[in-house]
Amino acid sequence: MFMSRIHVRQITSAIVALLALSPAISQEQVVQLDYRINERVMLVPAGANHEARLETTVFKPNGSGPFPLIVINHGKDPGRPSLQPRDRFYHMAAAFVKRGYAVMVPMRQGFASSTGHYIDHGCDMRANGYTQADDVRDTLDFARTQPWIDSQHIIVAGQSYGGLATMALGTETLPGVRGLINFAGGLRDDSNGCDWRGALETAFADYGAKNKIPSLWMYGENDSLFGPDVAARLYSAFEGAGGKAKLVEYPAFKRDSHGMVASRDGEKVWMADTERFLKQIGMPTEKLYDFADQPAPPKTDFAVLDDIEAVPFLNASGREAYREYLTKLTPRAFAVSPGGQWCWTEEGEDPDARALATCSAKSAQPCTLYSVDDNVVWRGVRDEPNTMTAALSAAEAKPAAGGAVGSTGAN
Numbered sequence: 001m002f003m004s005r006i007h008v009r010q011i012t013s014a015i016v017a018l019l020a021l022s023p024a025i026s027q028e029q030v031v032q033l034d035y036r037i038n039e040r041v042m043l044v045p046a047g048a049n050h051e052a053r054l055e056t057t058v059f060k061p062n063g064s065g066p067f068p069l070i071v072i073n074h075g076k077d078p079g080r081p082s083l084q085p086r087d088r089f090y091h092m093a094a095a096f097v098k099r100g101y102a103v104m105v106p107m108r109q110g111f112a113s114s115t116g117h118y119i120d121h122g123c124d125m126r127a128n129g130y131t132q133a134d135d136v137r138d139t140l141d142f143a144r145t146q147p148w149i150d151s152q153h154i155i156v157a158g159q160s161y162g163g164l165a166t167m168a169l170g171t172e173t174l175p176g177v178r179g180l181i182n183f184a185g186g187l188r189d190d191s192n193g194c195d196w197r198g199a200l201e202t203a204f205a206d207y208g209a210k211n212k213i214p215s216l217w218m219y220g221e222n223d224s225l226f227g228p229d230v231a232a233r234l235y236s237a238f239e240g241a242g243g244k245a246k247l248v249e250y251p252a253f254k255r256d257s258h259g260m261v262a263s264r265d266g267e268k269v270w271m272a273d274t275e276r277f278l279k280q281i282g283m284p285t286e287k288l289y290d291f292a293d294q295p296a297p298p299k300t301d302f303a304v305l306d307d308i309e310a311v312p313f314l315n316a317s318g319r320e321a322y323r324e325y326l327t328k329l330t331p332r333a334f335a336v337s338p339g340g341q342w343c344w345t346e347e348g349e350d351p352d353a354r355a356l357a358t359c360s361a362k363s364a365q366p367c368t369l370y371s372v373d374d375n376v377v378w379r380g381v382r383d384e385p386n387t388m389t390a391a392l393s394a395a396e397a398k399p400a401a402g403g404a405v406g407s408t409g410a411n
Contacts, residue, residue: 032353034090036291037097038062041086044106046138052109052116054135055086059093061289065148067102068284072154073136073162074107076187081111081118089159090349091264095271100288102149108135108165123194125187126203129168129247132161136169144176153283157181159261160225164203167238171210179281180215181274182245183261186226186234195384197230204234208243215245216277217331219268220257248273254347263347264331297352297369297377305376311336312370312380318342326370334371 033039038060042051051163060067074087080323086107093103110118121127136156144151154176158166163185170180189196219231226234228249235247250269260266275285303310311322313336324345333355334344343359345351352372359367370378 019186031051032255034059037094039088044104044139044142046106046135046142047109047116050138052135053114054106054108054116054139055111055113056089056107056139057086057093057105058103059097061097061100065102067100067148067278068150068153069102069104069143069144069157070096070157071136071139072105072109073132073156073158073165074105075160075162076111084111086112089262091267092152092157092261092270094334095267098289098291099285099286100286104143106135106139108132115149123189123196123199123201124189125164125189125196126206128161128187129164129203129207132165133169133172136165137172137174140177141176151176153178155179155181155281155283157183158185159183160185160258164200167204167207167215170213171207173212177213178283179277180213181277182215182217183270184219184223184226184231185217186230188225191263197233200230201233201237204243205237205241208238208241208245209287211238211241211243211245213244214281215243216273217245217247218250218260219247219271220250220253220260220269222252222256223258224256225258246277247378252391259347262349294325294350297372297375299375300377300379302376302380303376305371305374312378313338313340314342315340332371332373335359335367336370337367338365339363343365343367 009405040055040058042058044056046052046054072089077084087105089105095244096103107114109116119131143149156166156169156177163182164187166180167182167185186200217235221228238245253269260269278285306326308319318340321342322334330344331351332346333351335355336342337359340364341359343355345355352369356367
């Protein structure tokens with residue numbers, strides 16, 4: 001019998017759906033380190049005898065510190081963990097750096113470029129959480145040895161599978177860790193015979209019975225994986241067993257609240273409750289630093305946004321793709337090339353760069369942004385009719401590669 005296991009994770013990671021065979025592209029080709037918040041990637045020792053190395057993204061304010069610390073834990077993409085790109089939780093990380101925090105985002109063993117092996121306990125959600133928590137604990141042990149970390153002021157957060165790991169971690173005595181934040185924590189397993197809801201309830205009851213650290217939980221009304229009914233069951237199991245937590249159930253967020261914390265617009269949802277929680281556990285909340293957002297490409301008067309026929313170089317399938325792009329939520333971007341290649345992106349980190357990089361990976365000629373969010377940013381001029389007709393005719397004769405970089409629900 002065919003067995004299907006579905007692990008899906010945060011919306012922050014884009015899934016690339018190619019309409020023609022084309023070279024693969026990694027997120028490392030798309031995302032540049034942000035010098036404004038001192039982003040760097042370091043290897044953190046973990047696992048048995050500390051033989052594994054966790055690919056860990058670090059952000060921090062200028063200066064030598066010591067800074068309070070937040071560790072943010074990722075979810076799981078569908079498929080092989082080693083193919084999952086490096087997570088950054090950029091928008092959340094930037095909000096904390098502005099408040100004087102250092103931020104660490106470790107990729108656990110077997111994920112992305114981390115060494116070691118990913119261990120899957122199937123439908124035993126309790127064991128899955130504890131195994132993933134081991135790498136988070138090793139990250140904390142490493143962080144406490146760093147002179148730029150204030151080892152007495154630490155919080156741990158996690159999204160989806162990372163939220164499950166965070167709550168499992170909270171069963172331990174962790175010096176300096178004052179609170180946990182669980183963003184849509186859980187793990188979904190749709191393989192035959194797995195009652196993943198019941199297994200999660202069992203796991204959270206176990207974590208609650210052993211809980212040592214207060215926590216804030218945030219689950220959204222339109223979460224595609226762990227909706228209000230699941231969130232209520234998990235919270236009831238945790239609190240009923242003796243766990244210390246506050247559950248915030250917030251209204252629908254965009255198309256799927258599961259990826260709220262990774263969204264550019266998510267801060268409006270999570271910040272107020274998070275600040276109240278941080279104050280209660282003696283963590284700083286005052287904004288100490290600021291930096292300008294990356295400048296967006298300027299709007300041009302080339303065409304109105306919904307003028308599909310004005311978009312250069314596209315054949316019929318490309319024009320249909322642009323029509324679909326117009327239905328997507330911001331942040332978003334649409335890129336094109338003279339060869340007829342195109343790509344649209346929605347949500348996630350730096351959609352402009354992702355659209356350009358994915359388009360360029362399929363094109364022999366450079367790609368250019370046509371639209372960003374609700375603006376046309378194309379700086380070219382309208383082609384003469386005969387030039388455009390020739391370009392479109394050539395494109396129709398040979399189907400152009402296209403791509404949609406969208407968002408999906410995730411563990």
